[in-house]
Amino acid sequence: MSEEIIKAEGLTKIFNGNLVAVDHINFSVKAGEVFGFLGPNGAGKTTTINMLITVLKPTEGTAYILGNDISKQNTEVRNVIGVVPQEYTADEDLTGYENIILCADLYGIPRNVSKKRALELLQLVELIEFKDKRVQTYSGGMRRRLELACGLINRPKLLFLDEPTLGLDVQTRAATWNYVRMLKKEYGMTLFLTTHYLEEADALCDRIAIIDHGKIVVIGTPEELKNSLGGDIITLSIKQNVDITNLVKKIEHVKEVKKENDSYIIKTGNGEVTAPLIIEALRKEGYVVTKLSLTKPTLNEVYLHYTGKSMRDAADESAESVMARRIAMGRARH
Amino acid sequence: MSETNHVSTSKLHGLWALTNRELKKWYKAPVVFFLTLVQPIIWLTLLGNALNLGSLVSAETITFPPELAAQFTPTQLGALSQFFQGLSSQVMGSTFGTTSYISFMAVGMMAFTALFTTMFSGMSVVWDRRLGFLNKVLSTPVSRAVIILSKVFSATLRSMFQALIILIIAIPLGFQFGVNFTPLNIIGVFAMLFLICVGLSSLFIAINIRSTRIETPMAVMNLLNLPLTFASSAFFPIEKMPAWLQAVANANPMSYTIDGMRQLLIFNTDWTKLAFDFVYVGIFAFVLTTAGIVLSWRFLNK
Numbered sequence: 001m002s003e004e005i006i007k008a009e010g011l012t013k014i015f016n017g018n019l020v021a022v023d024h025i026n027f028s029v030k031a032g033e034v035f036g037f038l039g040p041n042g043a044g045k046t047t048t049i050n051m052l053i054t055v056l057k058p059t060e061g062t063a064y065i066l067g068n069d070i071s072k073q074n075t076e077v078r079n080v081i082g083v084v085p086q087e088y089t090a091d092e093d094l095t096g097y098e099n100i101i102l103c104a105d106l107y108g109i110p111r112n113v114s115k116k117r118a119l120e121l122l123q124l125v126e127l128i129e130f131k132d133k134r135v136q137t138y139s140g141g142m143r144r145r146l147e148l149a150c151g152l153i154n155r156p157k158l159l160f161l162d163e164p165t166l167g168l169d170v171q172t173r174a175a176t177w178n179y180v181r182m183l184k185k186e187y188g189m190t191l192f193l194t195t196h197y198l199e200e201a202d203a204l205c206d207r208i209a210i211i212d213h214g215k216i217v218v219i220g221t222p223e224e225l226k227n228s229l230g231g232d233i234i235t236l237s238i239k240q241n242v243d244i245t246n247l248v249k250k251i252e253h254v255k256e257v258k259k260e261n262d263s264y265i266i267k268t269g270n271g272e273v274t275a276p277l278i279i280e281a282l283r284k285e286g287y288v289v290t291k292l293s294l295t296k297p298t299l300n301e302v303y304l305h306y307t308g309k310s311m312r313d314a315a316d317e318s319a320e321s322v323m324a325r326r327i328a329m330g331r332a333r334h
Numbered sequence: 335m336s337e338t339n340h341v342s343t344s345k346l347h348g349l350w351a352l353t354n355r356e357l358k359k360w361y362k363a364p365v366v367f368f369l370t371l372v373q374p375i376i377w378l379t380l381l382g383n384a385l386n387l388g389s390l391v392s393a394e395t396i397t398f399p400p401e402l403a404a405q406f407t408p409t410q411l412g413a414l415s416q417f418f419q420g421l422s423s424q425v426m427g428s429t430f431g432t433t434s435y436i437s438f439m440a441v442g443m444m445a446f447t448a449l450f451t452t453m454f455s456g457m458s459v460v461w462d463r464r465l466g467f468l469n470k471v472l473s474t475p476v477s478r479a480v481i482i483l484s485k486v487f488s489a490t491l492r493s494m495f496q497a498l499i500i501l502i503i504a505i506p507l508g509f510q511f512g513v514n515f516t517p518l519n520i521i522g523v524f525a526m527l528f529l530i531c532v533g534l535s536s537l538f539i540a541i542n543i544r545s546t547r548i549e550t551p552m553a554v555m556n557l558l559n560l561p562l563t564f565a566s567s568a569f570f571p572i573e574k575m576p577a578w579l580q581a582v583a584n585a586n587p588m589s590y591t592i593d594g595m596r597q598l599l600i601f602n603t604d605w606t607k608l609a610f611d612f613v614y615v616g617i618f619a620f621v622l623t624t625a626g627i628v629l630s631w632r633f634l635n636k
Contacts, residue, residue, distance in 0.1 A: 053473040057636060078475040087466030093359045105351030106474040150470075 010061030082156030232271030442568030456538030536626025
C-alpha cells in the first residue's frame, strides 16, 4: 500500500464556467494522519471534499485515493472511503439501526455481516440504547454520532469529516474529538477533516492546510505553522535601567530582541526552554528580572499572517459576497 | 477494523435498499398510510355521487306537465316514464360505454391517483438534496442509475397500490365489471399503470432533481395537474368535448391509460383500441423514462 492515502494534483473545480471554487490545489495525506482543511466559509473546503468523495467531478486535475484516480476509478475509491457529511443526513422517519443498515446496503454489505457491524458501531458511538428509536427523537449530538457510525459501516481506510463539530455544544464537540483520536489511534485510520474552528484544527490535526479563495495558502503541522511566524514571544523587564539587548541576543534560541519602553520583546523558537536560559544569563550578570511573560502564537495568528485577515474578519468580510458565492455554488449543484 | 470487506456487486442490493427506504416512510407511518386508504374512499363517494350523471334522468326527476299528463292514461304514463328511464341508461351506455358512472369514474380515478402519487413522490428528491442525503448516497458505490431508479420504483409501487385500493373500494360502491372481464385483465391494468407511472415519475424526478427549493416542483405540479386531469377521459368522454379540447385530450397519455384500463375492466373490450392504448402509453413511457433517466444521470455526473 502506498504511503500516500490522498494525493491531489492540480485539483480544480469551476462552477458554471466562471466560478472558481477550488483552484489547482496540490497536497498529499499520509497513512494514519489526521489532515485538516482550515478556512472560512466559502473557501472551497466542501467542494474539495465533494470532489475527493467522488460526488463532484473535478474540472481540471485530479486526485488519487489509495492510488485510485477519483475521476476514473469511482467505485474503487467509494469502497475504501467513509463520509461523515456536514448535514444530518440520517432519515428521520427511520430508527438509528435502520439507518445504519441502509448505509450498509448501499455498500452492498451482506445482511449477516451488516447486522453485527451495525450493533458494534452503535455500541461504539454509545447509541445502542436508542437503536430502535426514530432518529426524529435524537438530539443534535446523537445525530452526529449516528452519522459517524454510518460513515464507518464499510470499515473505511480513509474517513472524511466535513465540519464535524459545526453547531455542537462544548461537550459534544469534545466527545467528537475523542472519537477522532480513537479512530486514529486504535484503528490506524486516516482522517481528512474540514473545519473553520482554529482550536479544533490545533487540537486534532497532525497537519493542516489553510485554504482561502480556493487556493492552499500553506501546509504544515500546527507547530510548524506557528513556528513559521517566528516562534514564541517572551516579554521581560528588569530592575536595572541598563540596555541588555546585546546580552540577550547572544543567548541560545533567541532570534530577535526589541526594546519597547521598559520591556524587551524577545522572539524565540522555543519559549519554554529559552526563558530559563535568559533568566539564568541575566542573573549571572547581576540583573534582576522583575516581570516575564511567554506568549505562544495561536493558529489564529497563523491564519491572520497567511490570509491577511483574521477568521472573524473573514466571516464578516462582505458577508454578502461570501453568501453570493455560496448560493451560486449551491445552484451549481449540491 | 481488520476484517475484510464483504462487498457484493449486486446492483439489486442498493436498489431495493433505497426503494424500501422511500416505501418505509409511507407504510411505517400509520397516519400517512391510513390517509392513503381513506383518500380514495372520500374521492369516490363524494365525486362519484356528486357527479352521478346517471341519476339525472330517473323516475323522480321525470314529471310530466299536467296538460300533457291529462292526455294519457296512468298506464301509458308509466310506460312513458319507463321509456325515459331506459333512455337514460341508453344515453349513459352510448356516452360512457357503461351504464354505471361510478365504474367509469373509478377507473379515471385509479389513473389520477397514480399521477398524483408519482408527482408527490418525486418531490422527495428535493429533500434528499437539501438534507445532504443525496450527496451521501453519491459517495457510496451505489450506481447513479440505481439512485434514480429507486425513486421511480418506489413511486410506481406506491401508485399501483393506491390504484388497487380504489378498485377494491369501488366494488362495494357499485363498480360493474365489463361483460368479458376475467381476473387476468387485472394484470393488464397493472401493466398499464406500471408504464404510465414509470414514465411520469422519471419525468418528475428529472425536473425535481434540479431544484433546490420545494416550491419549484409544487408550481410545476400545479401547472400540469388540472390539464392532465380534465383534458382527458377521466371524468367525461372525449367524444363529447369541444373539438379543440378533444385535440388536447387525444394527445394526453392519461386518456390512453384510462381507456386501456376501461377496456380491460368495464367496457366490452375492443382489442384493437386496447392494443393502440398500450402502444401509445408504452412509447410515451419509454421516451420519458429514457429522457428522465438520462437527464438525471447527467446531472448527478456533473
